[in-house]
Amino acid sequence: MSSKFGLIDDADDAVARPEGKIDLSGFAPVQKRPPIDFAEVDAAAAPHGFVSREATPVLTEAATHGRRRRAVQSEPTRHLAVRMVQSQYDRFVGYADRYKLTYHDAITKLLDAAGE
Amino acid sequence: MPVIAVSNPKGGAGKSTTTLLLATYLAQSGASVCVLDADPNQPIMDWKTNGLSKTTLKVIGGIKESNLMEVLDAQNDQFVFIDLEGTASVLVSRSIAMSDFVIIPVQASAVDVRQAGKAIRAVKDEEKVAQRSNLLRKIPYRVLMTRTPAPGAPVSSVQRQLESELVDAKVPRFRTSLAERLAYKAIFVERLTLAELGEHKVGNLEAAYQNIHELVEELVETLRELDRNEVSK
Numbered sequence: 091m092s093s094k095f096g097l098i099d100d101a102d103d104a105v106a107r108p109e110g111k112i113d114l115s116g117f118a119p120v121q122k123r124p125p126i127d128f129a130e131v132d133a134a135a136a137p138h139g140f141v142s143r144e145a146t147p148v149l150t151e152a153a154t155h156g157r158r159r160r161a162v163q164s165e166p167t168r169h170l171a172v173r174m175v176q177s178q179y180d181r182f183v184g185y186a187d188r189y190k191l192t193y194h195d196a197i198t199k200l201l202d203a204a205g206e
Numbered sequence: 207m208p209v210i211a212v213s214n215p216k217g218g219a220g221k222s223t224t225t226l227l228l229a230t231y232l233a234q235s236g237a238s239v240c241v242l243d244a245d246p247n248q249p250i251m252d253w254k255t256n257g258l259s260k261t262t263l264k265v266i267g268g269i270k271e272s273n274l275m276e277v278l279d280a281q282n283d284q285f286v287f288i289d290l291e292g293t294a295s296v297l298v299s300r301s302i303a304m305s306d307f308v309i310i311p312v313q314a315s316a317v318d319v320r321q322a323g324k325a326i327r328a329v330k331d332e333e334k335v336a337q338r339s340n341l342l343r344k345i346p347y348r349v350l351m352t353r354t355p356a357p358g359a360p361v362s363s364v365q366r367q368l369e370s371e372l373v374d375a376k377v378p379r380f381r382t383s384l385a386e387r388l389a390y391k392a393i394f395v396e397r398l399t400l401a402e403l404g405e406h407k408v409g410n411l412e413a414a415y416q417n418i419h420e421l422v423e424e425l426v427e428t429l430r431e432l433d434r435n436e437v438s439k
Contacts, residue, residue, distance in 0.1 A: 112423055114237045116430070119282040120209055123275065123304050124340065134331040135299030138324050139215075143295040144271055177271070177296060 132177040142176040208429050209278065209286045211305040216321035217292030220311040220352035222249045223390050225289040228309075230399040231422045233263040238283040244269035244301060245291045249394065257397025271297050278304060294324060303332040307429060308347035311384070314354065314365035319372075322349060326377065346432050350421075351383040356413065380428075382421045389414035 132140075174182075186196040212225045225241060233239040243251040243265055251267030253259075266277060269288070274297065278286070288301045302308055308329050312322045329347050336343040349372060355361055372379055384390070388409030393400055400415055 112232075112235045112419075112426055114232070114235060114284065114426065117208070117237065117284040119238070119284055120278075120286050122279050123209075126275070126300075126303055126336070127339075128300055130335045130338070131300055131303040131332060132296050134335045135294075135296070135302075135328050138299075138328045138331070139294040140296060140299040140328055141294070142271060143291075143293060143297070 129175075129178050129181065132175050136175045142180075208306040209288065209304060210307045210309060211288045211290060211298075211301045212309045212311065213290045213298055213302060213325050214310050214312060214318065214322050215292065215294040215298065215324050216318050219292065219313055219318050219321075220350075220384060221245070221292065222289050223394075224309060224311045224350060224352065224384060225287045226250055226253065226393060227384070227390065227400065227418050228422060228425060229263050229285070229287050230259075230261050230393075230401075231418050232285055233261050234399065234401055235422070237285055238262070238264075239285045239287070240264040240266065240281050240283040242269045242274075242277060242281075242286065242288045243267045244274070244288055244297055247291075250289055253394060253397050259398050259402055261399050261402075269297070271300060274300055275304065294328075298325075299328055299332060302329055302345065303336060305345060307432065308345060309350055309425075310347055311350045311352045312368075313352050314362060314368055316364070316368070319368050342436070344432075344436070347378065348428065349377055349379040351379065353386040354383040356385045356387070356410075380421065380424055382417070382424050384421065385413075385417055387414040387417065 132142075182193075182196065185191075185200075186193055189196070189199070191199060212221045214221060222245060229239045229241050239262075241250050241263065243249070248267050250265050254263070254265040264283065269277060288305065290298045290301055302325075308325070310322050310325050312318045326347065326349075329345050333343065333345040336345065351365075351369070354365065389400060389403060389411050392398075392403055392406060392408040396403060396406060398406075400411070400418060403411060
């Protein structure tokens with residue numbers, strides 16, 4: 091008898107729980123994911139409002155003062171304004187900062203690397 | 207096999223509750239289970255680190271856009287759940303892209319269902335992106351109705367309308383719903399599993415237990431079926 095007034099017996103109170111009856115055989119451990127291009131993933135989700143909610147890393151003074159401005163252009167210049175998703179922006183600016191390149195030099199370097 | 211994302215950009219839809227109930231029940235049934243807590247509020251990490259539960263469930267917190275792939279690659283459990291934040295973010299879309307299955311918990315409210323639509327569209331678009339490198343890649347999903355009236359209690363006309371709209375739109379959903387139960391709130395208050403709540407005498411614990419058992423059964427059955435379909439291709 092387990093209740094305060096002895097009116098309820100443990101055996102009466104016990105309800106059979108369906109514990110442990112689920113067959114979980116055949117579920118192998120999670121495998122390593124194939125590589126995913128996050129830039130493509132982010133671009134697909136952006137139109138549905140899925141944008142980065144994480145703060146952009148604050149650039150240190152050393153990182154922001156590393157690039158050199160080219161004083162004289164050897165040919166006429168054009169403007170290219172590009173709107174892109176945050177992750178692409180972070181990758182591109184991170185790349186330019188890492189190699190201390192101006193943005194136009196970074197584009198040139200990437201084009202050269204792609205053989206264009 | 208499965209990495210399971212639990213996602214709805216609407217807050218309060220029952221993502222963490224669903225994740226914790228499913229994960230702890232599977233762990234208790236003998237599976238090795240891990241939860242990646244990708245909600246900035248870290249509700250499941252708090253449950254695990256500040257509670258006294260003896261569950262074998264592993265919880266990893268601090269999941270960010272930058273470390274998601276690395277953390278996921280380090281896991282070798284049978285089931286990995288990703289509990290996502292209640293907002294549309296890059297972390298959410300990336301998690302969906304890396305998952306084998308997505309659960310979209312939805313309360314019977316128009317706002318919830320509209321936000322769930324956003325998650326569904328994101329799943330479909332992420333699937334298309336993934337198919338560029340692997341034509342057979344699928345990201346299946348199911349909507350899970352949450353906080354529904356207990357069996358036998360009256361169902362609101364709003365819920366009936368929403369359910370019929372889901373059927374009309376051919377949105378796949380779980381047959382089992384997660385009912386509104388005191389016990390589901392209590393697991394976060396007491397920081398225990400449903401099975402460990404026994405002596406706390408919270409509401410109709412047996413009915414809550416039965417509800418989760420049915421949901422886990424349906425989840426396992428669904429995952430097996432999806433696996434069979436993939437193998438047969």
